[in-house]
Amino acid sequence: MTRSFLSIRAVRKTFGAFVAVHDVTIEVPRGEFLTFLGPSGSGKSTTLYAIAGFQDPTSGDVLLEDKSLLAVPSHKRNIGMVFQRYTLFPNLSVAENVAFPLSVRRRPDAEVKRKVADMLALVRLENFADRHPGALSGGQQQRVALARALAYDPPILLMDEPLSALDKKLRQEIQAEIRRIHRETGVTILYVTHDQEEALHLSDRIALFKEGRIEQIGTGEDLYVRPASEFVAGFIGNSNFLPAEHLETAAGAATVRLADGSIVTGLTAAEAFSKGQKVRLMVRPEALSLAPGPASAALAVDIVDTAFFGDRRRVLARTASGDEIDVRPTSDTIDPAGAAAGSGQRIYFDPASAFLFPA
Amino acid sequence: MLLDYDRLGWLRVALVGFTAAVAAFLLLPVVFIVLLSFGSSRWLAFPPPGWTLKWYEQLFADPTWIDAALTSARIAAMSAVLAVVIGLFASFALVRGEFRGRQLLRGLLLTPMVLPVVVFAIAIYAFFLRIGLAGTTIGFVIAHTILALPFAIIPITAALEGFDKSIEDAAIVCGASPLQARLRITLPSIRIGIFSAAIFSFLASWDEVVVAIFMASPTLQTLPVKIWGSLRADLSPVVAAASSLLVGLTLCLMIVTALLRRKLSR
Amino acid sequence: MQGSSLRRGSIAGLTAGSGSALPALLLVGLFFIVPVVALLLRSVTDPEPGLQNYAALFGSGTYVRVFLNTFLVAAVVTAVTILVAFPVAWMLAIMPPAYGSIVFGIIILSMWTNLLTRTYAWMVLLQRTGVINRTLMGLGIIQEPLPLINNLAGVTIGMVYIMLPFMILPLVGTLRAIDPMTLRAAALCGASPFQAFRRILLPLSLPGIAAGGLMVFVMSLGYFVTPALLGGTSNMMLAEMIAQTVQSLLNWGLGSAAAFVLLVITMALYALQLRLVGARRTGGGL
């Protein structure tokens, strides 16, 4: 395990004075499904392009099994890629598209034929071999692109928002296929998306990008349960933010005063705060409930609106200081009696599940 | 990567070099003729032994050159106006009309651009001989309007297709008459197309040689016919002077076009 | 035009909105269709009814040679134009606009400059004692002046010069419509620049090359001025022959027959070109 697989080392990319990627460093073990998640323009594609060789990084290095890729032209990097836009060769049929990487490598005809059949079976498009890309739906085109990218058994597969042009249902369908293909082939996948649900669904690890830097990297659960910053908390899952004032921190548990004057204690602080510092308290909607738990803190609120969705209930509450709070009690905490709209009610949460971030 | 300018490597050096060479090839005759017109050699030696304005003096001293230029300007202006007006009306039918044979009509109106000019030239010449229009200004204008018509219709229909008809309808809903709506809303919106149509139609007539060679009479000569005659006789440097003035005119037209386009598209 | 679009009759439905095309239709009908048809009729009636003009045209070695030469020149001009135009269009499609607009400016200047002016310049440049021959001799590349004018070389240079913009400008459009990502995908698939060119870029540009090439070929077939001034008497082209037959020999029947042949070939190729362009349009996403 001393030998690393794919290393992205301090990769930096500038366009004129604008820094698109700030010294990004990631180690990717073999076989991992790593997702670059982040808002549009945060440098995900640019990082991916440095690996693919479409753009030279301004500084830094990309190594595959300890050998730098930077001096290797794209066509010799042996990397697979599926793009956001449809990039099938419109002059070639589906089978010819999948055969293309093999035929430019001058593989024998019999092998090409067998491999094309295998790949089309892998993406379940055996019956479309002779079609031209123009006669395929968007989802089918991306599956062919996937087959083409995997045909030459590349050690790494790059995917740049491959599903963003598809509708939601199709997206979920192909997500399932990508998971299956990752399982079956064991290929290392670097996947780019701006959709947090997609990232959570697919990835072993997520690197969350913000303005050209990696804000946090870890499993989906890490990012959800232990967000390193307000940005991470806001980007992954749903969250409520309440302005507060830090009073003291003792033995890792912080105490704050909320805008309506109430005191909450036993909170997890992301960093050390000084006394009187303005902070923001984050609590997930599903961590809130309408009934008190064993160690819960309480907030005095008016219930503005409630909606029932069968398996869950959504409640919109407002504090005395006017902050709105989204409450989504999980099924075991649904309390029909407390769900009526009206003033002078209370909602509860476990302080250990809430976080404090600097304001 | 073949379509990424930054990633072409040595191929880019070769292709840019080739492009520069072709640009030089395209520029060569134009620059050459202007330089030549100031050269003092009667035999067009280059580089010339000295510099002179005498060819321009000869040009302006010869009333047949001036006449020919004025005739050309007159015919080109009339043809351009006719072609733009008729082409504008036709374009409305071609873009907005809903009738059978619309594509056929478009094809028909554009045919004069495709048919070899020499065929049209002898056809219209024979026809005008019979009805007595050969060698007349009217005959010239009619023939040139037909040749210019496609150059008017193409930019105007393109502009009209890019114009959202519902804007015109909105004006009518606001109380404008259909004619008012067209004059005050539609025409100003497609003015770039109309302007291009005017330039192209003017050039189509101004530069036209083949029909003109047949139609010209000793008393009615356009500039291209005059140049043609001189070229067949000898390669006098006076032609270079006349040609340089034409290059100057082209440059002026290009600059005016660029400026007007910038102004109109604002 | 206003009224007819509001009328709701079966006849109005067939002609709705066509009224404003009437002036153009009259003009073209009366002064284009009628004269051309009259000319074509003349080819079978002048000097007497019959096909003798066509028999003369195809029976004479001289005229057949003119046909062959016309096709030869048009083919050579088209081939050279495509070869020269493609790299230029390629660069123009992807160059930074600051440089590209200079080249576009030069192309427009050359295209808008009077045809005779350009041809005149080439006549002077290509003469035995012209700049090109002198430069080459001065550099010691050749000892004797090359025959560059009044022959195939002269016509080719002059015509390629004129046709280049007509090939470059539409090709730029074709190349710009190709997604650069497709070529990146090809590179990542392992295709060397040469393989990507031969197997992807070239096939994808082929519709543009074919349409532009056909247009250049058609235009070259009927070209008059440049071949007349830069070509030699031994390789006369069809348009010049037609003009001469009518103007100098006053043989209207034979001239009309030759004009008819030129018309048929041109229109057939034009229809083919429309089909190519049309197929590309309806092919849409392809």
Ligand SMILES: Nc1ncnc2c1ncn2[C@@H]1O[C@H](COP(=O)(O)OP(=O)(O)O)[C@@H](O)[C@H]1O
């Ligand atoms: N070729 C380029 N020239 C200038 N700026 C660029 C270029 N490519 C990307 N950028 C800028 O770099 C930033 C990151 O882009 P990108 O990596 O595409 O973001 P993402 O893929 O995360 O949406 C964006 O602000 C974008 O505008």
Ligand SMILES: [Mg+2]
């Ligand atoms: Mg992106």
